[in-house]
Amino acid sequence: MPRPSRYAPDNLPRPKHWTDDAACAGQVTAVFFPVGKGGVPASVDAVYAKTFCAGCPVRSECLTHALNFREDYGVWGGLDEDERADLLRTGRLAAERQRRQERAQEKADAAPAA
Numbered sequence: 001m002p003r004p005s006r007y008a009p010d011n012l013p014r015p016k017h018w019t020d021d022a023a024c025a026g027q028v029t030a031v032f033f034p035v036g037k038g039g040v041p042a043s044v045d046a047v048y049a050k051t052f053c054a055g056c057p058v059r060s061e062c063l064t065h066a067l068n069f070r071e072d073y074g075v076w077g078g079l080d081e082d083e084r085a086d087l088l089r090t091g092r093l094a095a096e097r098q099r100r101q102e103r104a105q106e107k108a109d110a111a112p113a114a
């Protein structure tokens with residue numbers, strides 16, 4: 001049986017989605033896309049958008065979505081695009097550092113005992 005569409009009319013059953021509990025539900029979308037690399041309106045302030053995120057029950061789901069889908073613009077999960085880019089960069093560096101340590105350990109384990 002096909003899964004019901006998330007975009008089905010409200011009178012049809014649909015699976016619950018994390019966005020259903022978003023604190024920003026019903027807000028003007030532009031609030032979450034303040035000035036940034038996308039060059040959207042200067043009148044919008046990321047700090048204001050982040051006030052919604054601060055108490056949002058699905059903040060981690062929102063941030064995970066933004067990181068997984070590489071949302072380049074706007075406030076997601078309480079972080080703006082620069083903060084998310086820093087988080088991704090930090091994660092990549094940590095993963096690279098771990099890979100190097102594992103390779104070094106494998107070499108050390110494979111080396112004949114002196």
Ligand code: SF4
Binds near residue numbers: 032058076077
């Ligand atoms: S974390 Fe912020 S942007 Fe994400 S759903 Fe919650 S209020 Fe909306």
